[in-house]
Amino acid sequence: MHITLPTYQDVVDAATRLEGAANATPVLTSRTIDEEVGAKVFFKCENYQRTGSFKFRGAYNALAKFSEEQRRGGVVAFSSGNHAQGIALAAKLLKIPATIVMPTDAPAAKVAATKGYGAEVVFYDRYTEDREAIGRALAAKHGMTLIPSYDHPDVLSGQGTAAKELFESVGQLDALFVGLGGGGMLSGTTLATRALAPACAVIGVEPEAGNDGQQSFNSGEIVHIDTPDTIADGAQTQHLGNYTFPIILKGVSRVVTVTDEELISAMKFFVQRMKIVVEPTGCLGLAAVRKLKDELQGKRVGVIITGGNIDIDKLGKFLQS
Ligand SMILES: *Cc1c(COP(=O)(O)O)cnc(C)c1O
16 A cells, blocks of 8 residues: 655644644743653643543544535544544534544443534444444545544544643753553644654653553554553553555654553642643653653753643542542
């Protein structure tokens, strides 16, 4: 299969499309964490992005590029998580009809949020039905365009705008830590970093239970795994994508893993010391910085906090654990 990979220019174009639609999220620092790890750490807070995660960036960029015919047909996406909300809000803002395919057991709050943005929700049974087949069938039958959560040039270019903003606001960094699921965020970040901060190491961070990205990076081939058992639900992907993997392989320095316990510890730090709510997957970056701190002494380090969507019951349980 021959594909044309996006470049940094696509990230720049995405940033122009996102102007006025996406939040330019804040960059926070913490003296406590700087002292703990011996580095200067800058947190890019996508938990404050519209819909509570960076997914809005890629979704909006992809939908803003739709042709008139695609707009009429509408968009379909399959997701029970942050991509669903990103697509639903972007579609609403751009007046494009949206259908989201969700499992019957998706959390009621997420279904309500998605419907609240005006999307139609179609349910499937996650144990007996194949959501990709359902999404493709809907797309074919109704002339809808399927937008995947990571493996799409416009999606990953949109995600890269967060790192672009980070470098524009804090200048050069020695290392940038990015949570890794299917690699939309990591590949977009890589495009921005290679262009704006060539000396900066880009480090992908996965849950230990789902290290398909690390295996793929180290072997040079996309490795498929079963759905991993981890609290990082935004990184429960089974494999990297045809667009995301080559960019990651070429421009990322390494992929590391952290445990669920390390994620919970980072989540507690965010709430207690920085007063911010971060979902488990959003904690990957800080957990890895703490783990690798011996290598980071005296360095300037970026962390992308990827999202903040978590049920408050679950948050309470993690904080008490
Ligand atoms: C989707 C998501 C990720 C992983 O992003 P990919 O582009 O799939 O690698 C990380 N954190 C959060 C909060 C997410 O929603």
